[in-house]
Amino acid sequence: MRVAIAGAGAVGRSIAAELLDNGHEVMLIERDLSQIEPEAVERAEWVNADACELSSLEEAGLQDCDVVIAATGDDKVNLVVSLLAKMEFAVRRVVARVNDPRNEWLFDDSWGVDVAVSTPRMLAAVVEEAVSVGDLVRLMTLRQGQANLVEVTLPEATPLAGRPVRDLKLPTGAALVVVLRGGRVILPQPDDPLEGLDELLLVASPDVEEDIRQALGH
Structure with a gap:
């Protein structure tokens, strides 16, 4: 896969x-x-160009890339890069970095963004996951908010202990992907x-998250 990254800072x-x-x-x-x-980064191809200029991107060969990552420290630049990549070069997958959480609402398909990665939000989620x-x-958030990757840690005295995965009455629109148990990563089977x-990792649409809580006894 060929990937173009706009922004050669630390990120x-x-x-x-x-x-x-x-x-x-x-x-x-x-x-x-x-x-x-x-x-x-010796194995990378380096291009000195303005990623907001259409002619520079054409010369760099953005049309030959499978993925574009807008990773600069400027949200305005990342939005413009994303829009050009998707609309002018028909890049299949565009990932954009969100620096200011207040701008997160802009990073959607109207600006050509397939996946928006908000560093502050991810750090907050990791902290919350560690203590919850x-x-x-x-x-x-996946697919411009159409689905979320969510996590729930079962209480030590959960009534689900000993019951098989198939007994989970998850709503339509939610799927259990992985169970983390100590240092093990378990791909859940119905009889497990x-x-x-x-720790249960699920992919779910936002409108069924309350149903997931109820299915898990919360």
Whole structure:
């Protein structure tokens, strides 16, 4: 997969390194010459250009990319990059970084964004997940709010302990994806028993989250 990343700061470089380690091709686009350091991510292709300029993106070959990641520290730039990538170059997948949570409402398909990643929201969710037992926590929004990745940690004395996964009466629009138990990652099967302090990861539409709480006895 070929990925273009707009913004070669600490965030963009870290993403690039991860993607390269996973076998993908990466192009870093950066307009600030002082940030152009090919030795920092040697296997990436580096392009000194303004990612908000259509001609620069054409010259860089954005049309050949499968994914574009707008990872600059400026939300306005990330929105413009996302819109150009989707509307002018028909990039299949556009991921955008949200720096200011107040701007999160803008990062949707009207601006060409497929996935918006809000660092402040994710950090808050991680903190909440670490201290919450028995309550449902949103970890990530998917598909412009059509679904959420949510987590709930079962209380130690949950009435679900010992009951099989198939007994969970989850609503339509919700699916149990993974059970985390201690250091184990379990792909749940219908006959697998649940235990107290299990962490359940589910994908669910926002309108059924209250139904999930009821199904889990909360």
